[in-house]
Amino acid sequence: MLQFKLVLLGDSSVGKSSIVNRFVKDSFDEFRESTIGAAFLSQTVTIKDDDQDVTVKFEIWDTAGQERYKSLAPMYYRNSNAALVVYDITQADSLEKAQSWVHELKNKVDDNNLVIYLVGNKVDLTKDDEEKRVVDRDVAEKYAQENGLLFNEVSAKTGEGIQQIFQTIGENLYEVRKKENTTNNSNMANRAHGQVDIQLPRPSTNDSTSCCS
Amino acid sequence: MRVNDQYLDTASNKSIRSTVQSLRGQSAFNVRSRAQPSLSINLDNTIVQTIIPPANTLLNDASEDYDSVHDFPRLRSVQSISSIVSRRNTRPSTTTDQLSVNTSFDPIIEQTYSYDNIQDPSTGKLQDTAFGREVRKNLIDRLAQSIYSFPTSAVGDSHGMKPVVSNEIPDVFIDVESQKSNLKSHDKNFFILTSAGKPIFSMFGKDKEIIPFMGIINTVVSYFQVNESTNIRTINLKRTKQVFAFTVKAPIILMAYSRRGETTNELMQQLDLLYSYLISSINERQLKRLFHNRSNFDLRNYLEVTDFDNLRQICSLLSDKLYPDFTLNALQCFVMRKTERGRIHETIHSLLINDSKTIPRGTLLYGLILSHKQNKFKLCSVIRPKGHSLHTIDLQLLFCLITHQFENRDGDQELWLPICFPKFNSNGFLYSYIKYLSRADIDTGTEDTVLVLISAQKDAFYKMKTFGSNLWDKLQKEKLGQYLIRDRLKFRISDIQAPYIHHFIYKAKKYVQYVMPELEIHNSSPQKLRNYECKLKRYCEHLYSSVVDDNGVPINKTILNYLHWKDTSVNDDDDNNEQEFVEEKIDMMGLIWITPQYELYLICNNGIDNKDIILRSAKRIIHWCKKNEPRLFIQEGATF
Ligand SMILES: Nc1nc2c(ncn2[C@@H]2O[C@H](COP(=O)(O)OP(=O)(O)OP(=O)(O)O)[C@@H](O)[C@H]2O)c(=O)[nH]1
Ligand SMILES: [Mg+2]
Numbered sequence: 001m002l003q004f005k006l007v008l009l010g011d012s013s014v015g016k017s018s019i020v021n022r023f024v025k026d027s028f029d030e031f032r033e034s035t036i037g038a039a040f041l042s043q044t045v046t047i048k049d050d051d052q053d054v055t056v057k058f059e060i061w062d063t064a065g066q067e068r069y070k071s072l073a074p075m076y077y078r079n080s081n082a083a084l085v086v087y088d089i090t091q092a093d094s095l096e097k098a099q100s101w102v103h104e105l106k107n108k109v110d111d112n113n114l115v116i117y118l119v120g121n122k123v124d125l126t127k128d129d130e131e132k133r134v135v136d137r138d139v140a141e142k143y144a145q146e147n148g149l150l151f152n153e154v155s156a157k158t159g160e161g162i163q164q165i166f167q168t169i170g171e172n173l174y175e176v177r178k179k180e181n182t183t184n185n186s187n188m189a190n191r192a193h194g195q196v197d198i199q200l201p202r203p204s205t206n207d208s209t210s211c212c213s
Numbered sequence: 214m215r216v217n218d219q220y221l222d223t224a225s226n227k228s229i230r231s232t233v234q235s236l237r238g239q240s241a242f243n244v245r246s247r248a249q250p251s252l253s254i255n256l257d258n259t260i261v262q263t264i265i266p267p268a269n270t271l272l273n274d275a276s277e278d279y280d281s282v283h284d285f286p287r288l289r290s291v292q293s294i295s296s297i298v299s300r301r302n303t304r305p306s307t308t309t310d311q312l313s314v315n316t317s318f319d320p321i322i323e324q325t326y327s328y329d330n331i332q333d334p335s336t337g338k339l340q341d342t343a344f345g346r347e348v349r350k351n352l353i354d355r356l357a358q359s360i361y362s363f364p365t366s367a368v369g370d371s372h373g374m375k376p377v378v379s380n381e382i383p384d385v386f387i388d389v390e391s392q393k394s395n396l397k398s399h400d401k402n403f404f405i406l407t408s409a410g411k412p413i414f415s416m417f418g419k420d421k422e423i424i425p426f427m428g429i430i431n432t433v434v435s436y437f438q439v440n441e442s443t444n445i446r447t448i449n450l451k452r453t454k455q456v457f458a459f460t461v462k463a464p465i466i467l468m469a470y471s472r473r474g475e476t477t478n479e480l481m482q483q484l485d486l487l488y489s490y491l492i493s494s495i496n497e498r499q500l501k502r503l504f505h506n507r508s509n510f511d512l513r514n515y516l517e518v519t520d521f522d523n524l525r526q527i528c529s530l531l532s533d534k535l536y537p538d539f540t541l542n543a544l545q546c547f548v549m550r551k552t553e554r555g556r557i558h559e560t561i562h563s564l565l566i567n568d569s570k571t572i573p574r575g576t577l578l579y580g581l582i583l584s585h586k587q588n589k590f591k592l593c594s595v596i597r598p599k600g601h602s603l604h605t606i607d608l609q610l611l612f613c614l615i616t617h618q619f620e621n622r623d624g625d626q627e628l629w630l631p632i633c634f635p636k637f638n639s640n641g642f643l644y645s646y647i648k649y650l651s652r653a654d655i656d657t658g659t660e661d662t663v664l665v666l667i668s669a670q671k672d673a674f675y676k677m678k679t680f681g682s683n684l685w686d687k688l689q690k691e692k693l694g695q696y697l698i699r700d701r702l703k704f705r706i707s708d709i710q711a712p713y714i715h716h717f718i719y720k721a722k723k724y725v726q727y728v729m730p731e732l733e734i735h736n737s738s739p740q741k742l743r744n745y746e747c748k749l750k751r752y753c754e755h756l757y758s759s760v761v762d763d764n765g766v767p768i769n770k771t772i773l774n775y776l777h778w779k780d781t782s783v784n785d786d787d788d789n790n791e792q793e794f795v796e797e798k799i800d801m802m803g804l805i806w807i808t809p810q811y812e813l814y815l816i817c818n819n820g821i822d823n824k825d826i827i828l829r830s831a832k833r834i835i836h837w838c839k840k841n842e843p844r845l846f847i848q849e850g851a852t853f
Contacts, residue, residue, distance in 0.1 A: 012517065024625075033519065033617045033618055034517060034518055034519045035618075036519060036614060036618060036628075036630055037628055037629050037630030037631055037645075038628070038629050038630075039626050039627065039628050039629075040626065040627040040628070040629065040674070040678070041625060041626050041627075042625070066517045066519070067515070067517075068494070068495070068515070068517070069631070072631060072671070075671060075672060
């Protein structure tokens, strides 16, 4: 099983915990306490590599958006393989905050393979009332493209797009790992990256091309 | 680590209450006693206490055969006990100045006690009923089963009767003004502001209302700083029984207001708790930095919604809830058999010693297993270094911080939480690893059980995580986990053979822990539960303030005192001739008993005013608590 570390960053009350909760428990709370410190959870996704099912386990750090915990963030993103940077499409300054997180990640994390996913949350609010939107999709998308980020708008409330985020990240990281393993093709089953313990699945068929070759 | 008397493992009886010095305020009662008390202390010509000198061991010895009739002669040594009787005054007096509101209490004194006349008020009446003896006995049996009092009262049984008293206690603390809804009407409020007069928090009141108050508070504080070069501590308005207590800790000012008859010292202690909360999330160094060169800084911009929620929660626990953790500076413990607790602690200890690979020495500072129910935490186990402990206030703040975090967390989530423990080190943070061991489930009968592991190392999360899961696996394997997640031994007042007692709180000073029976209130609305808890709380507060001076110092090392609340209001029966139901008269007795070893607060059933019976029950409770000490309290914990 592949294991990846993922961190969620973003301003307070943009919906980080709600996104994780949707992903892990497939539920949503209208009244959710603001996170203090950080919460650690895990959840798996299954991705397809040709005909093969690959299980990817995410170890997730849901950090607190409150300003006072900001200085702790490096502890959580330092060893991450992926970062979800979340903003609220109904709050303009939350995008600015997200951009500053992206900036910090790019400066502080050495790993060139770090997957950064920019997420605009709470799209459900614009469904009845387009007025509520203050961050244009195009603006955020353009920013994401320029900076090489993945991007989507989602809703933790309805669940729209949530699973897909993790699926995409899983697939991306899997590809990266596969390439890495091909280039240093010896000992592929036991390679470790940072603290992450990676075990690529052994081919379940006789077809020797089905895995990493 | 600092150790002082409020730490969990110390045996001192000196209370933190005594460390705050303040002006002497007015006391709540006027007492005139017929018999000359063995010792009486007159504070501003108010409180009279019966004090049992420490040398008098007769009363201290609760473990003796309290059932024997020899109790009676002994009791004569306390014949000087005086009663304090409160008269309920249902009419508010006219208000004269902006803040003044009369309390509903106008206590007077009355000697109600006579030795020759020991009579059970509840049994006598029933003898006149028209029922046949058998029928009557049956009925009484059934009635008796529905009440708290244990049916083997000496008096009750001698008649072949069981005592029948109401299990509802009246509320003597109805504050007429509180039913209105403006800022002045609250009988208690807390204000927090900056030294520049900027509001930070108030328990009641909207911004518009409180800003003028903040101005006044700030002016008063500054006046004393400038003119007297001192910090004001308290203002007592004797006539209106209002107390204002101040705590000035630049850049923060806190003020408590109360007309509930609390002592200045109690209010100061409450302010200390609120201040400690602020420090637990900001820490003193950060706070100073924020205000450095910016005396006008608005701290509200820095605090988060969570902080205001938590401050409100603390205020509510301080004012409306029966939450002795704060008032007694003690923690409540999860009841467990001695052997079970012992084995759990042994298991934890051996893991700590043998698992130094996962958790190098010095990584773990302190560990707790807690049981969480209805926003209340009880200690199941303590893991701590020998001779060291965390201050109860620090732990209580931790509880406050994490209470809400549990509301919508699923069991698999683990938290890593930086927190400043103000009594441990007000300038730095510690880190807490928090995980559920089990979730409350009615079907399986489990409770919310929480593991807390505290470290000084910011990055110790994974070590704690591994240790935590090893620990839980081991406990499960040894079949000990079940004892932590099921509350099998909780007890009610009816489980103790202490007749006519409605509720009690017993604090074992040595362990800084207390016990009380489960509140027996079922299917009640939150409002009703709140009223009930508030009522109990205020009876206890009254008892407490009747035996301490305004600085919170008990008037003697050993004190036994009764309070008697009585409805002496002239019944306006002429007005309500139509009334079909007549409520039972208010005739409440309470007892407080403080010794170097313990504090006991007793609230009796309404209508019980026989001090012999009450004292006898008090002794039974003390005896029971002492006998069950290893079950009721964590005595040692897993030390390393
Ligand atoms: N309408 C709507 N509300 C949402 C959505 N996601 C979250 N919310 C609400 O937004 C509020 C904040 O959500 P959280 O998930 O606690 O936000 P957070 O980012 O974890 O906040 P911090 O823990 O303080 O950093 C909650 O009241 C949620 O119910 C969404 O997709 N749609
Ligand atoms: Mg959150």
